[in-house]
Amino acid sequence: MHTLSLTGEFVHPATESAFLEHQLARTRALLGFTLLFCTFFYLCFFVTDVAALGMDTALAATFPARLLVALTAGSCAWLAYRRPLSVRATWLAATVAESVALASFMHIAVQRPQEFHWHAMSLAIMLVVIYLYIPNRLSHAIVLAGTATGVFLELVLRLTTMSFADILTMGLLLVLVNTFGALAARRYNHVSREEFRLQTDLKEAAERDHLTGCYNRRYLHQHLLGLELSRARRFGRPLTVVLCDIDNFKLINDNFGHTKGDEVIKAFADLLAGATRDQVDTVVRYGGEEFLLILPETDLAGGEHLAERLREAFAADRLLLGDNAFGLRTTASFGVACFDFANSQVSYNLPDLISAADKLMYEAKRSGRNRVESMELK
Structure with missing residues (x-):
């Protein structure tokens, strides 16, 4: 290059x-x-x-x-x-x-x-x-x-x-x-x-995570929060965020080692990047095994559909962990939150959407993992 x-x-x-x-x-x-x-x-x-x-x-x-x-x-x-x-x-x-x-x-x-x-x-x-x-x-x-x-x-x-x-x-x-x-x-x-x-x-x-190549939280707070919010407000379009977390990641690290854990994270990040729109959607490594998707001009149904596709694709991957004695599989839980700036007089901030998606993701965890929970803020 x-x-x-x-x-x-x-x-x-x-x-x-x-x-x-x-x-x-x-x-x-x-x-x-x-x-x-x-x-x-x-x-x-x-x-x-x-x-x-x-x-x-x-x-x-x-x-x-x-x-x-x-x-x-x-x-x-x-x-x-x-x-x-x-x-x-x-x-x-x-x-x-x-x-x-x-x-x-x-x-x-x-x-x-x-x-x-x-x-x-x-x-x-x-x-x-x-x-x-x-x-x-x-x-x-x-x-x-x-x-x-x-x-x-x-x-x-x-x-x-x-x-x-x-x-x-x-x-x-x-x-x-x-x-x-x-x-x-x-x-x-x-x-x-x-x-x-x-x-x-x-x-x-400064802006990218070294392991996955995704944007990091610093870039999220310095650039994306204000940019995506102002764009959605200006054009009166829906804005959807998806917070996703790899299930049982600590057990993967403990039983397979950190090298395999990094490989799983990288594979999940590649899956997210490949399924989102280049130059439109944004993939952020939000935490250790947590990722945030920001989907401009995407309604709740579109966010749910994407999250389900990602969930099914990640769960269908049998090569990363193989047939192991621990019974572990690669699955992830998803929280999808949406707000349509064209249909409401109430105004939410992007952190409000992320917070709602975070709660929905943990609800998916409590409900058995490998699930998608979603809601539209009103």
Whole structure:
């Protein structure tokens, strides 16, 4: 899941997409600032055009190209600051601004053909900016920078009388800038994604139970209680909770050992996760062998039906404990509590539903275990 490619990006598309969305606000801000900064200095270098060509020639030959860069980069910067650009849109803005700047640079270099040694220095700086300071995909940066380097060297061969040794030295220096620029960009990609991976792992550790992968009670109290309740109230929909507990779990631990006990818990959690709706329902490890299901937009009949399916499936599993001398089977007791926010003037909190489900679950225990007890709060 967290494997990195040669460009330092996550190989797994979903992970890379999550990282890019996480970084998007910072990416837009960096794009806008860098483009404005570069545009300012790009225009400032018009002074050197005047010094080399004279005012009239510079205004006619180079100023339109510099103005085009300013308009393009300024527009892209404005979009980055003022519009909620998507990840792909920021890449497009960066690529367009870089392409126009490089094309304009080549035009200016042609207008001042006696200064290609200075142009080479300027291009090297532009390549560093493209690789490290304008946020874009590394593959895009490599294509742009490599193409610009090739075009520039072709212009050197066509328009100058530089010696072979000078051209070779210039070419090798530009290749070196491209190589180290790409390596530095890849290193930055790697470091930023490693930081994201660590943050994600810490968040998962704080929110998830390490054995089952279910959410823990901390996540329940910090995120779910208010979220699910407000959603149910806002849309006037029913909300159902199911509290379930593995029967005779202490006897399983005592007779089979804690390793087998963990295996039973994990199997039960997998059963719950597989039977609930992904991205809709929530499974929480509520206690040692207790689990809480939060089922938005589910009425009492739906909650009862799910609990019965889970009860029957868990009781039908003969592989976990096998034929044992203790007569133990994998069964669970369920308490189902529901409240329909559309049909009552009375308002309950989610803790009230959980408390009601808890009482119903213990009623199922007292009634012989391997049962479902349910009620709708009025």
